[in-house]
Amino acid sequence: AQSVTQLGSHVSVSEGALVLLRCNYSSSVPPYLFWYVQYPNQGLQLLLKYTTGATLVKGINGFEAEFKKSETSFHLTKPSAHMSDAAEYFCAVIHTGGFKTIFGAGTRLFVKA
Amino acid sequence: EAGVVQSPRYKIIEKKQPVAFWCNPISGHNTLYWYLQNLGQGPELLIRYENEEAVDDSQLPKDRFSAERLKGVDSTLKIQPAELGDSAVYLCASSKDTRAGGYNEQFFGPGTRLTVL
Numbered sequence: 001a002q003s004v005t006q007l008g009s010h011v012s013v014s015e016g017a018l019v020l021l022r023c024n025y026s027s028s029v030p031p032y033l034f035w036y037v038q039y040p041n042q043g044l045q046l047l048l049k050y051t052t053g054a055t056l057v058k059g060i061n062g063f064e065a066e067f068k069k070s071e072t073s074f075h076l077t078k079p080s081a082h083m084s085d086a087a088e089y090f091c092a093v094i095h096t097g098g099f100k101t102i103f104g105a106g107t108r109l110f111v112k113a
Numbered sequence: 114e115a116g117v118v119q120s121p122r123y124k125i126i127e128k129k130q131p132v133a134f135w136c137n138p139i140s141g142h143n144t145l146y147w148y149l150q151n152l153g154q155g156p157e158l159l160i161r162y163e164n165e166e167a168v169d170d171s172q173l174p175k176d177r178f179s180a181e182r183l184k185g186v187d188s189t190l191k192i193q194p195a196e197l198g199d200s201a202v203y204l205c206a207s208s209k210d211t212r213a214g215g216y217n218e219q220f221f222g223p224g225t226r227l228t229v230l
Contacts, residue, residue, distance in 0.1 A: 044221040
């Protein structure tokens with residue numbers, strides 16, 4: 001069975017600091033991997049996705065993630081945090097040929113001035 | 114282009130009462146999803162429609178939950194009777210046809226926050 005583990009339910013960084021949100025997945029077949037962001041009282045918005053090809057994926061708002069098959073990881077990074085990045089971030093997986101998205105429990109990012 | 118529309122945004126009811134949520138997907142999106150999001154958790158799929166057909170309802174608690182998408186566009190999710198544990202956010206999402214396989218991006222609505230007292 002597929003699963004997604006996000007390490008750390010809360011992450012706090014200072015404005016301008018590196019953002020690193022961790023995601024590990026389990027899948028018996030090559031997966032599609034996603035990061036979504038959710039602002040308060042809003043739906044989820046796709047930040048970036050990995051399907052095939054280049055393992056370093058760039059998304060919106062300066063975020064990027066790297067698919068590491070050997071580590072079964074898909075960590076999300078941003079070089080310099082901005083106050084507007086404060087939100088909930090969800091990692092998700094679909095195994096290729098499937099239709100069901102499995103979401104992690106989410107990591108809430110706090111950005112300190 | 115309008116996004117996924119959901120109503121109401123907030124609903125407060127007493128336990129044992131019925132409640133219904135409505136979703137209008139993005140125009141041209143054949144696939145519609147209903148998700149349940151508990152506080153501090155990621156969304157969990159309740160049901161997926163391809164046009165008017167429910168192709169995955171394995172996670173829908175059918176004793177009290179029902180859903181319909183009669184004309185393959187709008188959808189309604191109903192709970193009858195509601196229980197205290199149903200308090201959560203109910204998200205609707207839509208995407209282009211997924212029957213051919215591969216991946217089509219899901220677009221989410223803002224959700225309906227249900228509180229059962």
